[in-house]
Amino acid sequence: MAALLRRSLPPDQDAYGWELKWDGVRAIAYVEGGSLRLMSRNDKDITRSYPELAALARMLPRPAILDGEIVTLRDGRPSFATLQRRMHVQHPGTRLVASVPVQYYLFDLLHLGDESLLARPYTERRDRLDGLGVDRAPVRVPPWWRGDGETVFSVGQAQGLEGVIGKPLRSRYHPGRRGPWIKVKNVRHQEVVVAGWMPGAGRRADMIGSLVLGVHDDGRLRYAGNVGTGFTEAELRDLAVRLAPLARDEDPFDPPVPRDVARRARWVRPELVGEVAFGEWTPDGILRHPSWRGLRTDKRPEDVHREDPG
Structure with missing residues (x-):
């Protein structure tokens, strides 16, 4: 699911959940039987490029499908330029993994066990994601905020981040669709x-x-x-x-x-x-x-x- 670019924040900000926009590579994670498979937006298997993220499979006792962004930090902020050193390497060596570590920022939970959460509202999916207990390196579950997009946007701007994502609180997850999520960028x-x-x-x-x-x-x-x-x-x-x-x-x-x-x-x-x-x-x-x-x-x-x- 993708977001529509907007020129400015909408007047009904209270109807959205707001997340900071992370400057990385989007990836869907499939966890089953203690193993992880990562798929890019163009349906390429990128699992071998990020071996450290296999830790996610060890954190989850049940099968799951999750959505998130793979990022590399520099000076405490996501750096797409630094991530370039990893995203084109299919079999990174231990030295490259150690010198350019990645983190997987999770922001959605699509399936858990035998249950599909696609039709559940955004707020429920986020609550279920927060309850998984997977917010530990190299996996992170960044916070989200209900309403007040202006404050979130200002915080992201002050920290030099790319912008914000707004997700209607009641919205379901539509694979392959652009919207009703929106994004407002600083650059x-x-x-x-x-x-x-x-x-x-x-x-x-x-x-x-x-x-x-x-x-x-x-x-x-x-x-x-x-x-x-x-x-x-x-x-x-x-x-x-x-x-x-x-x-x-x-x-x-x-x-x-x-x-x-x-x-x-x-x-x-x-x-x-x-x-x-x-x-x-x-x-x-x-x-x-x-x-x-x-x-x-x-x-x-x-x-x-x-x-x-x-």
């Missing part, structure tokens, strides 16, 4: 499809200078601009390796990109998904001042659409 992020790259100049003369980005709209891939900041050299080298086998000759956009972009671009099959922070959308649909945040291996290219607040 703007957008998932993007990598459709090409531009050669660098100066100290990046032998590297990628910028990525050519797109989003899907009515079944077509639309050009959304270029991003050339926010990368580390290690990320640029990794991207070069990933993009090399995806090379193609044709512009994948509909309509085609502007001529000044087409002259220099090196096209790739639009299969990689990333995320950028940005200022705003221009009137012609281009991301203003985008900055690269990292790859999103948990997202499918066809699911990347322009996300505008309602």
Whole structure:
């Protein structure tokens, strides 16, 4: 279940339960027979990438399905940049697990034993989750607050967090649906499809200078601009390796990109998904001042659409 982006908090804040928005990777946990299976939003099995989270299965004597976010903390706050070091590694060694530990922030309980909780109201699911007694490392059950979204939003803003999630108190859980949950962000992020790259100049003369980005709209891939900041050299080298086998000759956009972009671009099959922070959308649909945040291996290219607040 996903949340709709809203430009501001709703007038009926008291009708919602409010949670802080964690900057990580969404994962559904299936616990049964003392074992754990973690599935990403695009239905990839990511269990082996986070071996320390197997502790959750040892905490639960009954089968369960739970929803939550895998995060890595830096200076006490979730850091998506730090999480990048884990989310692309299928079999992390003990050294990487120790140096970049993850935590699993649980915020919903969907099934327990033989009982489905999907039709139960949000408040009951949260009460049942709180009663499981699994709030111990590396698993956490963050608090939620009834009403007063402004205070929760202000606290998140002061702590440098991404924003808040509002969930109607009586809402059931709808797998695969966006809404009636809502999200209000402190900063703007957008998932993007990598459709090409531009050669660098100066100290990046032998590297990628910028990525050519797109989003899907009515079944077509639309050009959304270029991003050339926010990368580390290690990320640029990794991207070069990933993009090399995806090379193609044709512009994948509909309509085609502007001529000044087409002259220099090196096209790739639009299969990689990333995320950028940005200022705003221009009137012609281009991301203003985008900055690269990292790859999103948990997202499918066809699911990347322009996300505008309602």
